[in-house]
Amino acid sequence: MMWLNWRQFRVQALVGTGALAVFAAYSVYLGADIRDGYDVYRAHCQGVADCARARSQFLSAYKNTLLLIAAGLGLLPAVIGTFWGAPLIARELESGTHRLVWNQSITRPRWLLAKVLFVGLAAMFLTGASAALLTWAAHPFDEVVKSEFSTFEFGARNIAPIGYAALAFTFGTVVGLLLRRTLPAMAVTLVVFLAFQFFFPNVVRPSLMPAERATLPMTAQSINEAQSLGSISGGSVINGVKIPGAPDAWIAETSPLRTANGKALDGTRFNDCIDSPPRTGAGGTFGDAAVCLAEYDLHIDVRYHPRSRYWAFQWLETAIYLTLSGILTTFGLWRIRRRVS
Structure with a gap:
């Protein structure tokens, strides 16, 4: 054979x-x-x-x-x-x-x-x-x-x-x-x-694992350290933020920019700060836009996994795939014995 x-x-x-x-x-x-x-x-x-x-x-x-x-x-x-x-x-x-x-x-x-x-x-x-x-x-x-x-x-x-x-x-x-x-x-x-x-x-x-949770205040400095503002679909979102004390963590979910009362920042205000912020001469990645957004006292809620979980995810995901593979093989053995002529 x-x-x-x-x-x-x-x-x-x-x-x-x-x-x-x-x-x-x-x-x-x-x-x-x-x-x-x-x-x-x-x-x-x-x-x-x-x-x-x-x-x-x-x-x-x-x-x-x-x-x-x-x-x-x-x-x-x-x-x-x-x-x-x-x-x-x-x-x-x-x-x-x-x-x-x-x-x-x-x-x-x-x-x-x-x-x-x-x-x-x-x-x-x-x-x-x-x-x-x-x-x-x-x-x-x-x-x-x-x-x-x-x-x-x-x-x-x-x-x-x-x-x-x-x-x-x-x-x-x-x-x-x-x-x-x-x-x-x-x-x-x-x-x-x-x-x-x-x-x-x-x-x-x-x-696959329970995520850690954190609330991050969005100061002008925090906004300037992010990778991007906004998205193709619109909305007051920020991407690529860092977790204080765990800058290498995997951020699994990021909420929209929220005001102090927990509601998402209005899209009109967000777009106004991005497109035509008051001139302050601020530096940084987003400059005046970051200063404008910071005046709304914003924060975001994030779910993240520390970098130390990397190998746990590797082993867990590999085990899941191998288990599914074993289940498919078992089904194939049953099928060829019972149904294939």
Whole structure:
């Protein structure tokens, strides 16, 4: 059975091994370059102003590259589920070659389990090795940025990608088992898993642990330290604030800007401060707009997770994905024994 699996899977295995070798070589080069840049950043970080300038130059040199790689690695599980998982059983059922195996001494569940384990472990190894290489290469950058909880970075570092690969592969396999057609199974796997990858980090992940709560006064200084004011959908919102005493915390939810009575700041007043604030000559990121907003005695309510919970989230999310993968495999074994002829 192992030899048959290898014969059927050898092309994908060789392509995956070659791609991993290329990525490993590039990761070594990129990791060495980032470490050189990090040394330059530390050497030029003599004062507050020098540190800010050196940090900005260091981040701008590698930010887009690492973001692009992380996005690609985030897509890898979906690609594996689509091109390795979906055709695994659907192609056999579609062409009728499964009958030859089932007429031998191997039972249907054993046949399915052997294929799932053989290819699934290869998928987990490929994704896990790629994540380990990227984690090593980006380590100095991550230490400076401290944004491990961002969607792309969290899903492309350490152990979480292993769980993603396992779930994507088993999901694709079960979809192929149910649909019995290769192309429809591939299309369904790709669309559904990409939607799931967007849904889980943004909706489920923030609630995996009880969040800490804090109320932050929005002084002019606090507003100037934020990343942005307003949003595409409108409303009196502020983004990218920092928690005093926990500047590296992951902020899972931020309320609108609220006045002292707890009500959201009126949109008209907010827009007036953004578009045409009284001239005060104030400096900072938002200048006069920050001074104008601060006069309303504003605050925001936030839910956040300390940075110390990062590994707890990694293990918990990986365990959830592996559990779902196990449930799908169990369902597939039941299905092939009872319903597939």
